[in-house]
Amino acid sequence: METLLSRWLEGLDAALTLDEGSVSEARERVRAVGRAQGLPEPEVERMAIVASELARNQLAHAHGGAVAVLPVMRRGVPGVEVIAADKGPGIADPTTALSGQVSTTGSLGAGLSSVVRQADEVDFDVRWGEGTCVRARKYATPPPYRSEVGLLGRPYPGERLSGDHALWIWSEEALVAGVVDGLGHGPEAREAADRAMELMRERPHLAPEQMMAHCDAGLRGTRGAALSVVRLERRSGALSQACVGNVATLVCRPGQVDAMSCSPGALGIPRQWTRAARGESWLRPGELLVMHTDGLSTRTTVEDAVLLRRHPLVVAHHLMGRFSKNHDDALVLVVRAG
Numbered sequence: 001m002e003t004l005l006s007r008w009l010e011g012l013d014a015a016l017t018l019d020e021g022s023v024s025e026a027r028e029r030v031r032a033v034g035r036a037q038g039l040p041e042p043e044v045e046r047m048a049i050v051a052s053e054l055a056r057n058q059l060a061h062a063h064g065g066a067v068a069v070l071p072v073m074r075r076g077v078p079g080v081e082v083i084a085a086d087k088g089p090g091i092a093d094p095t096t097a098l099s100g101q102v103s104t105t106g107s108l109g110a111g112l113s114s115v116v117r118q119a120d121e122v123d124f125d126v127r128w129g130e131g132t133c134v135r136a137r138k139y140a141t142p143p144p145y146r147s148e149v150g151l152l153g154r155p156y157p158g159e160r161l162s163g164d165h166a167l168w169i170w171s172e173e174a175l176v177a178g179v180v181d182g183l184g185h186g187p188e189a190r191e192a193a194d195r196a197m198e199l200m201r202e203r204p205h206l207a208p209e210q211m212m213a214h215c216d217a218g219l220r221g222t223r224g225a226a227l228s229v230v231r232l233e234r235r236s237g238a239l240s241q242a243c244v245g246n247v248a249t250l251v252c253r254p255g256q257v258d259a260m261s262c263s264p265g266a267l268g269i270p271r272q273w274t275r276a277a278r279g280e281s282w283l284r285p286g287e288l289l290v291m292h293t294d295g296l297s298t299r300t301t302v303e304d305a306v307l308l309r310r311h312p313l314v315v316a317h318h319l320m321g322r323f324s325k326n327h328d329d330a331l332v333l334v335v336r337a338g
Contacts, residue, residue: 163189
């Protein structure tokens with residue numbers, strides 16, 4: 001079973017964070033890529049600060065951290081992305097970390113408020129007990145709207161690994177995201193969840209309902225899993241979804257939450273489902289897409305206008321704290337896209 005760190009860094013030229021020299025190296029790599037992409041010098045230096053903060057955070061609080069830098073493009077505008085991943089304990093208090101307050105525990109998260117301020121967009125994948133991956137982006141000209149993801153997950157109390165898993169894939173045209181709940185909990189549930197995510201990475205172009213059939217076939221021989229998959233068109237905001245099992249998909253607006261449908265059953269187990277529920281909706285500026293496993297209550301909701309404006313990771317932390325159950329794995333993924 002591969003680690004999250006190896007998956008987060010797969011295919012990337014990542015440099016290990018070993019000492020203060022590693023921090024300097026991360027800054028210089030950002031400068032080289034940023035200048036090659038034609039970013040204005042002030043923007044390059046802002047991302048050099050981001051790289052420094054992320055690398056120092058790993059050095060102080062994480063284990064096995066590494067940083068990668070790569071060129072990106074959004075709607076024809078060039079940019080640079082810094083990816084910092086580790087196998088530490090995860091950000092213990094994301095809300096405090098992103099607000100810039102000092103954590104009383106001294107845990108992973110120092111400097112993250114600066115990262116969010118300096119970058120145009122920041123995605124967070126935080127797995128308590130397993131590690132953290134931060135992806136920060138800066139473009140030559142600021143995007144008209146921030147497109148960001150926040151994910152927070154934890155295992156069943158007493159377990160080392162969670163059977164709840166998720167991924168998202170940005171492209172120029174769309175965001176594809178999936179949340180999976182391997183049946184039960186522990187290593188066998190994680191094995192099924194890992195396999196589902198691997199199947200999604202193999203064919204991210206499939207329509208959500210086609211992904212259900214692909215994953216059902218590929219999960220045979222595992223414990224089985226519940227799965228929700230969405231595709232969000234970045235320009236129009238059109239949202240399509242398919243779901244089998246007990247995974248919730250919500251579109252959250254001020255004062256209103258619309259739940260998308262999900263068919264009963266489980267993928268990978270013969271005769272456990274007949275047809276995936278399909279849904280269509282829209283995600284507009286100021287709205288959030290929330291996907292969560294049944295480790296969170298069916299009452300999970302985001303209607304408060306102030307909370308809707310917070311970073312997706314802060315929203316995920318709020319939902320985990322308010323609605324998660326203490327007798328199951330739990331995972332929530334929050335998307336703001338534009």
